[in-house]
Amino acid sequence: MQTTAVRLLAHHRVQVQTVEIREPDQDEVLVDMAFAAVNPVDLYVSRGAVAPDGPLPRTLGSEGAGMLDGRKVIVRGHGFGAARDGTWAGALVAPAASVIPVPEAVPLDQAASLGIAGATAIRCVEDLANVAAADRVLVLGAAGGVGSFITSLARAAGATVWGQTSSSAKADFITGSGAENVLVGDADLIADDARAFQPTVVFDPLGGPFTGAAIGALNPGGRLVLFGASAGGVGEVPLRELYRNGITVHGYAGLRDDPAMLANATTRALDAVVTGALAVHTDRAVPVGDVEEALLAIANREVRGKLVLRLSE
CATH class of the missing domain: 3.90.180.10 (Medium-chain alcohol dehydrogenases, catalytic domain)
Incomplete structure (x- = not known):
């Protein structure tokens, strides 16, 4: 054949x-x-x-x-x-x-x-961050595949969701995925404008300077889920803000996760599409x-x- x-x-x-x-x-x-x-x-x-x-x-x-x-x-x-x-x-x-x-x-x-992006979004939103209706969620790189999935899932959980992008042309897409507000700009913008939002959860696929800015913006007791480093594999972390504010950092292992766990996450992503909690664009x-x-x-x-x-x- x-x-x-x-x-x-x-x-x-x-x-x-x-x-x-x-x-x-x-x-x-x-x-x-x-x-x-x-x-x-x-x-x-x-x-x-x-x-x-x-x-x-x-x-x-x-x-x-x-x-x-x-x-x-x-x-x-x-x-x-x-x-x-x-x-x-x-x-x-x-x-x-x-x-x-x-x-x-x-x-x-x-x-x-859904086998990669869908499973990643489910694991990050539900298993690592445990997003609930009381949360204020900031999604960095919200126009990407995983970012748009996370935005959709967090909004379906009842959370208030903001998205970030470097391109104003992608803002309408992000709001269409469920974000109530869009921040257009780089890490400096996150450090300034996102701090006023006081997110309780930040999802970060960017790394580089964005991770430190996210930690600085998080509300005391907040959670950071890091699942990528497309903006740079090395960055400065404000350690005093990290420990004094009781920030929890979760790293998503991706394909290093247990295969059965990833298969289960894929099935859950499929179920979320059926219920409308996950919108695939x-x-x-x-x-x-x-x-x-x-x-x-x-x-x-x-x-x-x-x-x-x-x-x-």
């Missing part, structure tokens, strides 16, 4: 090719893929910043959604795109344990983004042949919500 796949031939060299799909072994299944999310981690993998020692050539893609025996499913985890062939292909041989059923009410283009579905366009959009931070590859017609 042959299918079209996005292959990483060398770091920084991606090409769409026709590949042979082998027969599944025991405890494996053959999934007909429909959509796959394009995540920042996929960009990092393509450049060799993540999984630099992974086999070459290999198919990229860390998650996706398709059909298995007439049923909608998500495929996620198990080293897809990093240690083994990934999800950016028309068909995929996957471990049976990597497959999660999708409720009929959830479209496949939305399901494709798909920026656009890019044909697989335009994968370079998709990677460039991620690199340039042009995406509002999630970007997916359309793997089949």
Whole structure:
């Protein structure tokens, strides 16, 4: 059997090719893929910043959604795109344990983004921060995939939510995700304007100077959930404010979490879509042949919500 796949031939060299799909072994299944999310981690993998020692050539893609025996499913985890062939292909041989059923009410283009971004948002909002109606929540990078999911979930929990972005063009999208106010600017803005908001929870995927600013803005007894460092892996932390205000810092381990826990979080994300607590905004579905366009959009931070590859017609 042959299918079209996005292959990483060398770091920084991606090409769409026709590949042979082998027969599944025991405890494996053959999934007909429909959509796959394009995540920042996929960009990092393509450049060799993540999984630099992974086999070459290999198919990229860390998650996706398709059909298995007439049923909608998500495929996620198990080293897809990093240690083994990934999800950016028309068909995929996957471990049976990597497959999660999708409720009929959830479209496949939305399901494709829930194995990573959806699970991350659920774990951060519900398990780490335990957001409740009394909270005032500040979401940094609120126009991103995870950021928009967190905004939606926190608002559904009854919290007052503010979002941050560096681009005024993304403000309407953030309010559409559930934020009552949008801060447009850098870490200095967070240090000034967010302090007046007195957030009880800050979600931070940015790192760099933003983390220290977030700690300074948090209300005494507040919680900081750090799940990324796209603005810089090193930053200054105001230690006196951290300990004198009793701030709790939670780090989200992501793919290092227990696989069963991540699978459970993905299922909970799917349930949240069904109930309306989680709104999935798909920026656009890019044909697989335009994968370079998709990677460039991620690199340039042009995406509002999630970007997916359309793997089949």
